[in-house]
Amino acid sequence: MPAAVENLKKQISQCLLKDRHRLSRQLQNLSRQVQQDRPLDPAVLADVEQRIHRSAAAVQARRESLPVPEYPAELPISARLEEIRELIAKHQVIVLCGETGSGKSTQLPKICLDVGQGIYGRIAHTQPRRIAARSLASRISSELERELGTAVGYKVRFHDRVSESTHIKLLTDGMLLAEIQQDRFLNEYDTIILDEAHERSLNIDFLLGYLKQLLKKRRDLKLIVTSATINPQKFSRHFSDAPVIEVSGRTWLVEVRYAPPEEDEDSGERGDATQQAILNAVDELSKEDRGDILVFLSGEREIRETAESLHRHRLQVTEVLPLYARLSPADQGRIFKPSGQRRIVLATNVAETSLTVPGIRHVIDTGFARISRYSHRSKIQRLPVDPRIARMLLEAAHTHALREMLVIAAALSVQDPRDRPMDKRQQADEAHALFVNEESDFLGFLELWKFVEEKRRHLTQRKFRRLCREYFLS
Known part of the structure; x- marks a missing residue:
């Protein structure tokens, strides 16, 4: 029995990263029983042995299903493949500074596969936005000639297309933060690519601080921080002078023309x-x-x-x-x-x-963009109130119409809750006809609000979500 326990300890290194901690603790408990001359339960030993073999078999299956990447020659990053491979293999942390169009977001996870990452754990590839995570997952899976959700998957709010065979997992910064609550050592991953770190959102800053501490405890974890050409040395110093590699973007001759819109002085629209x-x-x-x-x-x-x-x-x-x-x-x-x-x-x-x-x-x-600002009152980052909408609210408070105006102002300040899919526009318009007010489009928002609030109070969450889908509301 003691020999069997020691033999199983040697096999832990062949298991998935996410299984190693629990299996090691179970074997430590068995070793403690041996040291105390207490008899081992054969069923417990057999169960641990089975779990180790199952995890090792999963590793072998992942190794055999590993995609073989190819790199588009026209991308600037393809000219630095060998240098990047060598840095990833030799260092725990690297900072890659790449301009837009260099190919860093699509090719970096493939390079990680090339150096043997993504077998014992997944390669996490973070993006600041859901749309980028989904789009990149689709693009990378297409380049690897695999169906989306197999070798390459993504996890964003409300959508999870990740399977047991997934090597590369695209997810948002916020989703990775949420996973820390359940897995504080991030044992699911052997590599983390923190993309677009130069945006310096609250999520990214928190991850930069957390990962710096985590890397000391997980020497098997690789971290790649990518940034545009904005002070990459700051990221390097944060991670104990990690090596920096720069990849230039493709340059094109650009002609700039200015054509300001002519505003109608009468309407001011x-x-x-x-x-x-x-x-x-x-x-x-x-x-x-x-x-x-x-x-x-x-x-x-x-x-x-x-x-x-x-x-x-x-x-x-x-x-x-x-x-x-x-x-x-x-x-x-x-x-x-x-x-x-x-x-x-x-x-x-x-x-x-x-x-x-x-x-x-x-x-x-067009020259317009929505800027995220920190709200001292709510203690969170948030976008649009537009000064004109704020003025409407102030006036409504004096004319005793604040309750109604709050609904209208909220509707004007966010994306339209009435969804109109490209392939179902007529159906959506017919469903939305219920909320049309002949006197004013603004009053139509009030009709919609009253409908939604009434249904929300009387329906279960499941039935309410189904109702929203039927009426093309988000």
């Missing part, structure tokens, strides 16, 4: 003027060539309005592709699948900071 300016810019670019266009907008509401304007403009052989967080993964993935038509992609700044949209020849930037 900035939105209409911006829409017309976008249409004018599209027409101007269409006269030069039929290259794909990327339009930067500040949020989902603006994207929907611009999509409607472009559809009414009746552009020939042109596909309009919105890109925002609430879109389904299938609709988001359309930007990576050329259709043979000229494409106009309408996106927030996620297309600037978190993923690269392929094939873009022209960019139209």
Whole structure:
């Protein structure tokens, strides 16, 4: 019996990382019984042995199913493959400084697979936004010629496409923070890629501090911090002078043109003027060539309005592709699948900071963005109140209409809760007709609020969620 326990201890190193701690504790308990001359329960020993063999078999299966990566020659990071492989193999932490378009987000996890990571544990690849996590997972799985959810998966709020065979797991910074509550040593992973660290959100800063302490306890954990070319040495110093490697982006000759929108002095409608300016810019670019266009907008509401304007403009052989967080993964993935038509992609700044949209020849930037600010009152980071909406609330307080105006102001300050999927627009419009108020669109928000509040009070959570899906509400 004592020999059997010692033999099993030697096999622990062949098990999955997430199983090793529990198995080691069980074997320590058995060794303690041997030292105290207490008889061992054969059933307990057999159970531990079975768990070790099962975990080792899972490792072997993961090793055999490991994808063989190939690297696009046109990406700048492909020219530094050997250097990056060597740094990952030799150091626990490295800082990779790469410009937009260098290929760091799509190729780094594949390089980690090349050096033997992702077998005993998963490779966690964090992104600041859900849309980036889903899109990158789809892109990497496509490059590895594997179905999404097998070798490459993702986990974001409300969606989990990770299986036992997953080697690379895309997830948001916030999701990794949430996992720490259940697994404070992050034993699920043998590698963590903290992508877009230069954004320095509260989530990223917390992870940077937590991982620095964790690395001292987990010498088997690799950490790769990626950053744009903004003070990468700060990240290096934070992790005890970790090596820094720089990868340049692809450079193109860029012509910049300025065309400020002409505001209507009578109506003062900035939105209409911006829409017309976008249409004018599209027409101007269409006269030069039929290259794909990327339009930067500040949020989902603006994207929907611009999509409607472009559809009414009746552009020939042109596909309009919105890109925002609430879109389904299938609709988001359309930007990576050329259709043979000229494409106009309408996106927030996620297309600037978190993923690269392929094939873009022209960019139209409206110049507006939603800025995240820290709220001293709520003690959290939050976005849009727009000064005009704030003024509406102040006036409503004096005219005894604050209760109604709060609902309207809330609706105007967030993305439209009325969802209109690209393939079910007519059905959605018919469902939303229940909330139409002939006197005012604003009063329509009040009708919607009353409907939702009444149903929420009387229905279970499951039935309420189903009702929201039936009425295309999010």
